[in-house]
Amino acid sequence: AQKVTQAQTEISVVEKEDVTLDCVYETRDTTYYLFWYKQPPSGELVFLIRRNSFDEQNEISGRYSWNFQKSTSSFNFTITASQVVDSAVYFCALRSTGANNLFFGTGTRLTVIP
Amino acid sequence: KAGVTQTPRYLIKTRGQQVTLSCSPISGHRSVSWYQQTPGQGLQFLFEYFSETQRNKGNFPGRFSGRQFSNSRSEMNVSTLELGDSALYLCASSEGLAGINEQFFGPGTRLTVL
Numbered sequence: 033a034q035k036v037t038q039a040q041t042e043i044s045v046v047e048k049e050d051v052t053l054d055c056v057y058e059t060r061d062t063t064y065y066l067f068w069y070k071q072p073p074s075g076e077l078v079f080l081i082r083r084n085s086f087d088e089q090n091e092i093s094g095r096y097s098w099n100f101q102k103s104t105s106s107f108n109f110t111i112t113a114s115q116v117v118d119s120a121v122y123f124c125a126l127r128s129t130g131a132n133n134l135f136f137g138t139g140t141r142l143t144v145i146p
Numbered sequence: 147k148a149g150v151t152q153t154p155r156y157l158i159k160t161r162g163q164q165v166t167l168s169c170s171p172i173s174g175h176r177s178v179s180w181y182q183q184t185p186g187q188g189l190q191f192l193f194e195y196f197s198e199t200q201r202n203k204g205n206f207p208g209r210f211s212g213r214q215f216s217n218s219r220s221e222m223n224v225s226t227l228e229l230g231d232s233a234l235y236l237c238a239s240s241e242g243l244a245g246i247n248e249q250f251f252g253p254g255t256r257l258t259v260l
Contacts, residue, residue: 069251075234077251123189133179133202134249136189 034059036126038137045114046145053109053140055124061085064128066100066107071121071139080122083107114144148173150239150252158258164225167255171218171239177201178220179249180212183234192235195220196243224257232259 035058045051057066068080081091083100091098095112111118121141125134151170159165171178179202180192191204195214212222218239224231234256238249 074253075236075256076253077236077238079248079250082248133191133194133204134181134189135191138188 034126034128034135036124036135036137038122038124038140040140041138042141042143044143044145047116048113050110050112051114051142053111053122053124053142055107055109055137057105057107057124057126059126059128061128064126067125067127067134068098068107068109069123069125071123073120077123080109111142114142116144116146118142119144150237150250152235152237152252152255154255155253156256156258158260159227160260161227161229163227164223165227165257166221166223167235167237167257169220169222169237169239169252171220171237172250175239175241175250176218177240177243177247177249178214178218179238179240180220180222181236181238182206183236183254184230184232189236192222194243201243227259229259231257233257 037056064085066083069077070080071077081098088100097110099108121139123139124137127134153168177196179194181189183189192206193200193212194202198214209225214220234254236254237252240247240249
């Protein structure tokens, strides 16, 4: 069974604070992909990152960074020096090789207060 | 390249009616997947079409159906609408099957059933 848990339903931070969004996944497959998507108020899901199960190297892209730990089945997302434009709902998703679709977490609504 | 487009963006229907939503994938993409997003159930996979064939189906009743045309454009149809069908319907396209290729999402069609 595939499952993604985003325990944080809503987070509010003040602009310029750092914030970490948690994601815990479950799968029996050894090969899988993890994703983060951003959904602004317009509704469109914007791809942020894809990570495969064999690559545990952390990644940094500007103010965004991701920490993938297979030992704890977690794929956490950190925004450094948050900005108002970061306000959105963020989804973590899982796709195993045994499934042809994405399994999404319930999302975390991030509000950055100016 | 133009992104994934969905029409219409907003739709209001009444219970018992049927509705057809349209999705045009990114040029060259052969796979189209459909997702339903509701506040209660989150993002759920409906089905995927590849080369005019349904390749994968989520756990939705037979009232939800779809098809794909030779130009990869896809439509989904919901018959005998129920109040619970009110949702944001997202379409995603990928070059190959969604299980092994990155998906790009459209802005969605927001369906309201009265």
